[in-house]
Amino acid sequence: MQTTIGSLDRLLKDLIVLIPKIKTALIVSRDGLTVASLLPKNINDAQMALVSATMVNMALKAIKEINAGEFELLTISATEQNLIALETGKNAVLVLFAEKDINPRKIFLESKKIRKNSLRTSVRF
Numbered sequence: 586m587q588t589t590i591g592s593l594d595r596l597l598k599d600l601i602v603l604i605p606k607i608k609t610a611l612i613v614s615r616d617g618l619t620v621a622s623l624l625p626k627n628i629n630d631a632q633m634a635l636v637s638a639t640m641v642n643m644a645l646k647a648i649k650e651i652n653a654g655e656f657e658l659l660t661i662s663a664t665e666q667n668l669i670a671l672e673t674g675k676n677a678v679l680v681l682f683a684e685k686d687i688n689p690r691k692i693f694l695e696s697k698k699i700r701k702n703s704l705r706t707s708v709r710f
Contacts (some may be wrong), residue, residue: 597610658689660684
């Protein structure tokens, strides 16, 4: 069964409610296209999707090159927030913007069930 964009938006909202330190989120394709987004209007969804997909693809390439195992998450720490990217299958990436003091590993573990049940089997490109 294919997930609709509306249900993916709902999934992002549920994730933000479940983990209040997440401020906003989007789902992007590996090709850098926006699938679903809760980004504020002042942030360009298309540009953020492209940058996020590029970062994850480069991380995957590096991990493969050094035989480091399977990709789990990519974290970029900034002075105000963290950007956390989580793979949701072969074709999609969940990108989260969270408060600075959040534990990225905790986000990974808490969102794993949601990602597994709602995205890995449903998002098709």
